[in-house]
Amino acid sequence: MQDSRDYYKILEISREATIEEIKEAYRRLAREYHPDLHPDNPNAAERFKEICQAYEVLSDSVQRTQYDQGFDPIINQRKKQGMSSQDFYVRAVAKALDKDYQGAVEDYTQAIDLNPRFIEAYIKRGAMRYKLGDARGALKDCNEALSINPNLAQAYYYQGRSRYRLGYTQAAIEAYTQAIAQEGDYAQAYYHRGLANNDLNELPLAVEDLQKAAELFRQQGDRTGYQLAQETLKSLSKTQGKLRRTGGNATAVVRNGFGEALRAFKSLALNPVGGILPTFVSLGKQQAIAVGIVFAGIFDLCFVCGAYLGWRDFFEASIPKLIIVGVVPFISLAVISAIARGIFRRKGSFAGDIFLAGASLLPISLLVLASGVSTQLPSSTMPILAVFTSCYLILNLYSGCTQILNLSERAAALLVPIMLLVSTWLSYIAFASLLT
CATH class of the missing domain: 1.25.40.10 (Tetratricopeptide repeat domain)
Incomplete structure (x- = not known):
């Protein structure tokens, strides 16, 4: 026929x-x-x-x-x-x-x-x-x-x-x-x-x-x-x-870290799926580490500001302790990424793990910062921000897993929710410890 x-x-x-x-x-x-x-x-x-x-x-x-x-x-x-x-x-x-x-x-x-x-x-x-x-x-x-x-x-x-x-x-x-x-x-x-x-x-x-x-x-x-x-x-x-x-030289790489981070942010903000690999491959290992740390620092700063502005009436915690809690998601995501590479036998570097962890947390910075002043914002603002930033977080993680870690689509689909669940759980434990 x-x-x-x-x-x-x-x-x-x-x-x-x-x-x-x-x-x-x-x-x-x-x-x-x-x-x-x-x-x-x-x-x-x-x-x-x-x-x-x-x-x-x-x-x-x-x-x-x-x-x-x-x-x-x-x-x-x-x-x-x-x-x-x-x-x-x-x-x-x-x-x-x-x-x-x-x-x-x-x-x-x-x-x-x-x-x-x-x-x-x-x-x-x-x-x-x-x-x-x-x-x-x-x-x-x-x-x-x-x-x-x-x-x-x-x-x-x-x-x-x-x-x-x-x-x-x-x-x-x-x-x-x-x-x-x-x-x-x-x-x-x-x-x-x-x-x-x-x-x-x-x-x-x-x-x-x-x-x-x-x-x-x-x-x-x-x-x-x-x-x-x-x-x-x-x-x-x-x-x-x-x-x-x-x-x-290494000193120059560190000095240019913020400039590279700004360029990386522009690329990821406009295209989180198609931009993450070109951005990463354009950086040397030291630059990728520097950019990942800068992104993590921005997230930590926003977390501390949000917690201090909006939540300090509910618990007593010093700023140094808040800084430590804010580092937990970054470290956990980077470590899980490295472990996943070992489990799936993928070649790569810890620079990629650090870059991916920092790039994934960057969108959430806006959400945690806004939570500190959420009572002064319209009621619809926080749900919209939560959906928007969460989508960017997932897109960055999934794209990074498939393109930077070279995982298959099936493995990445399994790994992303595991990374989010484990990182959230460890962050909750660290945050809960402030209340005791």
């Missing part, structure tokens, strides 16, 4: 279109219907989803062949008995589009069991395993695919992502370079190679890669990728300028 949706018509191409023509049509239509460009038009989002589905099928030789033969790659749900490796592969792609990554891995595995040389299935399963946080499994799949065909750009790309997540930065750069050698317009490979070069303090190379990534994202109509590359590039450029002026 032929699919009722004509993917060729959706992409406005002929059935004889080459892969380059398919890519060009996708880029043109993506620029035209990207939801970011039409925030008030719900039809644009639906149209963009159709375009992505059509491209996903027609850009893949196996899916395109199945589609041309009348197989429905999205809604066909044959029973497992009698299904071929291609059937499992196409069903796995449909599950991946629905973000059922574990189900997709299972079907890709079935496809590989039936055809051990199914290159596309290895690559796609590797991508799904990476999304699930299984970097070693993803790396194994990429290596299998490359052992069959050593000219696969996407396999090299996910090999690089997996190596980077496991802490092998130089090896990740080598994999990204191989991906770019196979596909010269691989914007994501340029972007992540830039991040890896920055980790190795190869700032000129990092800037060059990010500039190339930004240009490719722009050409391909990927507005989100373009903005992310531009923000990261801007952060790196500022860091380069400051290092040249100060000589990069």
Whole structure:
């Protein structure tokens, strides 16, 4: 049965279109219907989803062949008995589009069991395993695919992502370079190679890669990728300028801590999800620690002011004791972050833990400060502030867990509430001790 949706018509191409023509049509239509460009038009989002589905099928030789033969790659749900490796592969792609990554891995595995040389299935399963946080499994799949065909750009790309997540930065750069050698317009490979070069303090190379990534994202109509590359590039450029002026010594890093904190605040306030990684990677370890401590200091100051202004009639506590209590959330979040990295075997540094803890507490500073004068504010002010700042706190924590700690989405979704519960409980114990 032929699919009722004509993917060729959706992409406005002929059935004889080459892969380059398919890519060009996708880029043109993506620029035209990207939801970011039409925030008030719900039809644009639906149209963009159709375009992505059509491209996903027609850009893949196996899916395109199945589609041309009348197989429905999205809604066909044959029973497992009698299904071929291609059937499992196409069903796995449909599950991946629905973000059922574990189900997709299972079907890709079935496809590989039936055809051990199914290159596309290895690559796609590797991508799904990476999304699930299984970097070693993803790396194994990429290596299998490359052992069959050593000219696969996407396999090299996910090999690089997996190596980077496991802490092998130089090896990740080598994999990204191989991906770019196979596909010269691989914007994501340029972007992540830039991040890896920055980790190795190869700032000129990092800037060059990010500039190339930004240009490719722009050409391909990927507005989100373009903005992310531009923000990261801007952060790196500022860091380069400051290092040249100060000589990069530790004293200068400390002296510039407040300036870096202000810049980081602007980035996180405008975009807590997309801004946290570019902000962090633009900082050296000492700068990241300094910024995290500055953020924690702002939270502690707001906490002390709020408690002293509004709560001092309910308990007797000196300002030094309040300062100690205000430090508890920061320390607990940083320690839990470090423990999580150990449990999930993620490479990283305590600088990232400190930066994440400080950045996450920063939005709450406004809430605790306002609580000190809450009786003088309109009754609706505190609930609005509580919702607003709590959302920013959760967004910062979740984004930091997935982007800075390199945890999977599943692990981050589990870890964030645990971090909040444990930190709140320890803070309550510390605060309650003031009343005794």
